[in-house]
Amino acid sequence: xxxxxxxxxxxxxxxxxxxxxxxxxxxxxxxxxxxxxxxxxxxxxxxxxxxxxxxxxxxxxxxxxxxxxxxxxxxxxxxxxxxxxxxxxxxxxxxxxxxxxxxxxxxxxxxxxxxxxxxxxxxxxxxxxxxxxxxxxxxxxxxxxxxxxxxxxxxxxxxxxxxxxxxxxxxxxxxxxxxxxxxxxxxxxxxxxxxxxxxxxxxxxxxxxxxxxxxxxxxxxxxxxxxxxxxxxxxxxxxxxxxxxxxxxxxxxxxxxxxxxxxxxxxxxxxxxxxxxxxxxxxxxxxxxxxxxxxxxxxxxxxxxxxxxxxxxxxxxxxxxxxxxxxxxxxxxxxxxxxxxxxxxxxxxxxxxxxxxxxxxxxxxxxxxxxxxxxxxxxxxxxxxxxxxxxxxxxxxxxxxxxxxxxxxxxxxxxxxxxxxx
Ligand code: AMP
Ligand code: GLY
Numbered sequence: 001x002x003x004x005x006x007x008x009x010x011x012x013x014x015x016x017x018x019x020x021x022x023x024x025x026x027x028x029x030x031x032x033x034x035x036x037x038x039x040x041x042x043x044x045x046x047x048x049x050x051x052x053x054x055x056x057x058x059x060x061x062x063x064x065x066x067x068x069x070x071x072x073x074x075x076x077x078x079x080x081x082x083x084x085x086x087x088x089x090x091x092x093x094x095x096x097x098x099x100x101x102x103x104x105x106x107x108x109x110x111x112x113x114x115x116x117x118x119x120x121x122x123x124x125x126x127x128x129x130x131x132x133x134x135x136x137x138x139x140x141x142x143x144x145x146x147x148x149x150x151x152x153x154x155x156x157x158x159x160x161x162x163x164x165x166x167x168x169x170x171x172x173x174x175x176x177x178x179x180x181x182x183x184x185x186x187x188x189x190x191x192x193x194x195x196x197x198x199x200x201x202x203x204x205x206x207x208x209x210x211x212x213x214x215x216x217x218x219x220x221x222x223x224x225x226x227x228x229x230x231x232x233x234x235x236x237x238x239x240x241x242x243x244x245x246x247x248x249x250x251x252x253x254x255x256x257x258x259x260x261x262x263x264x265x266x267x268x269x270x271x272x273x274x275x276x277x278x279x280x281x282x283x284x285x286x287x288x289x290x291x292x293x294x295x296x297x298x299x300x301x302x303x304x305x306x307x308x309x310x311x312x313x314x315x316x317x318x319x320x321x322x323x324x325x326x327x328x329x330x331x332x333x334x335x336x337x338x339x340x341x342x343x344x345x346x347x348x349x350x351x352x353x354x355x356x357x358x359x360x361x362x363x364x365x366x367x368x369x370x371x372x373x374x375x376x377x378x379x380x381x382x383x384x385x386x387x388x389x390x391x392x393x394x395x396x397x398x399x400x401x402x403x404x405x406x407x408x409x410x411x412x413x414x415x416x417x418x419x420x421x422x
Contacts, residue, residue, distance in 0.1 A: 001026055003065050005030045006078075009069065014302040024310040051077075058088060059088065074098070096271050099268070104289055104291040105152065110289050117260070119253065119286055126186055127187055132172065144164070148172055156229070195280040198214055201275075202273040203272055204269060205315060213333075215300050216235060217233075223415055223416060224420070234296060241422070254275060258273060306327040338386065338413070339383060340409075340411065353377065368381060
């Protein structure tokens with residue numbers, strides 16, 4: 001098979017690394033990719049939302065399958081674009097239709113979907129400028145802290161958690177007046193849930209599904225989960241509190257009703273479902289849906305899959321996933337993200353990365369890198385995800401930290417406490 005992966009981060013490098021080992025693979029392309037994916041396939045300089053260029057590239061290179069990394073092309077309808085064009089409808093897309101992608105593209109859609117299918121989640125109310133008074137009344141009826149979410153995609157910045165009621169009302173007004181552009185013309189106000197979070201990944205062919213290893217990511221820049229939010233500073237899998245009893249509840253109360261609900265509503269969904277869950281005293285509730293794999297969770301979840309990933313994807317597109325087996329490595333996997341000086345605020349770029357060839361027993365997945373004149377340079381805030389396995393989480397972390405000490409770029413930073421809360 002000829003496969004095209006869309007995206008350029010650590011998630012896409014991990015997918016490329018896994019797909020490279022598939023017995024079904026012929027040629028691998030990554031658009032746009034990074035310095036790491038360039039070693040596994042051919043990077044192609046096409047924007048992930050430039051569907052007409054993706055079409056001509058796919059026809060020219062006889063692409064059989066497109067694996068979509070990030071959410072934006074899905075929310076913009078890449079699945080539908082290929083499905084509805086007779087020249088390219090034979091190309092399989094791993095990812096949901098535009099309608100299915102609303103689970104991530106619209107918080108209001110996701111909350112109503114959960115209500116229709118009795119899936120446990122925080123109480124909520126959606127408001128626009130027209131009924132801001134109802135929004136303020138709803139805030140008055142809740143207790144602090146207050147959760148405000150932009151309805152649409154806001155690059156992970158659209159959620160505000162606020163202690164003070166007056167400030168919450170002020171922020172509600174600012175959001176509705178365009179604080180996050182069109183994304184916050186509608187705002188979901190939510191009940192605050194207290195608990196510990198985890199990420200559950202499901203691969204579905206629209207009727208059956210497989211649950212992948214559970215992961216936990218670390219979003220804050222500082223140790224002890226302090227400071228500004230980032231795209232993710234590290235991840236671990238498995239997650240101790242997501243034990244058999246908890247996962248049984250996740251399966252029966254969340255995964256099954258989600259897959260069945262999509263089917264019942266005739267929503268075309270062949271791809272990953274990412275459940276952002278919170279454990280509220282042993283009871284799982286959905287904080288959010290995403291319609292893709294997580295990053296940096298992919299850098300631990302994908303290496304733990306022992307089965308051939310393309311075979312599973314073939315199961316997804318041919319609706320035979322139930323006949324495929326999913327084998328999981330029983331070790332612990334961790335990934336620690338090395339980031340640029342300054343990140344997540346304005347950060348430095350184009351620093352030379354050295355020492356990558358000295359790494360032993362870890363996989364270094366590139367997140368923000370580029371190759372210039374044979375040198376690997378930093379090209380993003382999150383630069384490298386250093387993934388290791390171990391019999392315990394601690395052992396895996398030690399291997400990652402040992403290797404991080406051998407990798408150098410000016411002003412690099414990483415958290416030394418990944419997994420601390422488990
Ligand atoms: P989201 O983009 O919906 O995942 O929200 C971003 C982060 O905000 C989540 O990972 C949680 O840490 C937090 N969060 C979102 N909704 C809630 C809620 N209802 N209660 C508590 N924390 C929340
Ligand atoms: N790590 C969270 C995400 O990918 O959205």
